[in-house]
Amino acid sequence: MTDLAYRLRDLQEHTNWSVADMAERTGIPKRSFEKYLLRDGASLPGFEALCQMSKGLGVSLDWLVFGADGASEPVVLLAERATYDVARLYIETLLRYHSQGRPLVENGEVLGLETVTAAFDLADRAGDVVKKLIKEGTTKEDLLGWRAAIRDRLLEAAMARSERILDRRDQPAEPQKKR
Numbered sequence: 001m002t003d004l005a006y007r008l009r010d011l012q013e014h015t016n017w018s019v020a021d022m023a024e025r026t027g028i029p030k031r032s033f034e035k036y037l038l039r040d041g042a043s044l045p046g047f048e049a050l051c052q053m054s055k056g057l058g059v060s061l062d063w064l065v066f067g068a069d070g071a072s073e074p075v076v077l078l079a080e081r082a083t084y085d086v087a088r089l090y091i092e093t094l095l096r097y098h099s100q101g102r103p104l105v106e107n108g109e110v111l112g113l114e115t116v117t118a119a120f121d122l123a124d125r126a127g128d129v130v131k132k133l134i135k136e137g138t139t140k141e142d143l144l145g146w147r148a149a150i151r152d153r154l155l156e157a158a159m160a161r162s163e164r165i166l167d168r169r170d171q172p173a174e175p176q177k178k179r
Contacts, residue, residue, distance in 0.1 A: 003067055005042040011057060012037070026056030077143035082129035084150065086122050 012022060019037065023030040028049055035043040045053065054061040062072050097104055097111060104111060110118045133143075 004044065004064065005037055005039070007064060007067055008037055008053075011059065022057065026052045028052055028056075074140045074143065077140065077147065078130050078133060078138075079126075081133060081143055081146060082126040085129045086126045089125065090122060 008022070011017075012019075017025070019033055020030055022028075023033040026033070026049075028045075032043070032045075032049070036045055036049075050061060050064060053059075054064050057064075060072070060075070093111065094104055106112075108115070113121065
């Protein structure tokens with residue numbers, strides 16, 4: 001059995017999909033799909049069929065073709081960017097609530113939402129960011145540039161904070177007033 005056939009069979013077992021289910025999801029004829037799943041002498045699909053499988057079965061092309069255990073670098077970069085954007089939005093929301101004197105946590109809710117609802121909202125927003133970045137044609141180079149810029153900003157912020165801390169240490173303590 002080819003590695004591809006093995007991965008497809010493993011996915012089939014994990015999802016409890018029939019060959020017909022997999023064929024329908026991908027738009028690949030059932031007979032062709034059966035040939036890709038053979039234990040001996042499995043056919044190898046062409047690039048278009050692999051792309052259809054990846055989209056229809058909800059797996060990465062990397063995993064399908066190479067059996068990659070981890071996500072590829074562009075996928076990791078997209079996740080980093082989406083996580084950053086949503087975390088920043090969340091922190092800005094926390095600061096806005098705080099400045100308005102509104103409670104951040106009350107009765108086990110965060111910003112008025114149950115924790116599960118808040119978590120799903122954040123995850124949904126991250127998914128939207130990823131979709132937007134993909135739709136805009138964001139490249140790996142764009143994401144690497146973004147990452148470098150963010151790291152530079154973080155380094156600058158850390159240095160500025162260190163300087164503020166050191167400045168405070170260098171200043172003499174104010175004498176305490178006697179009562």
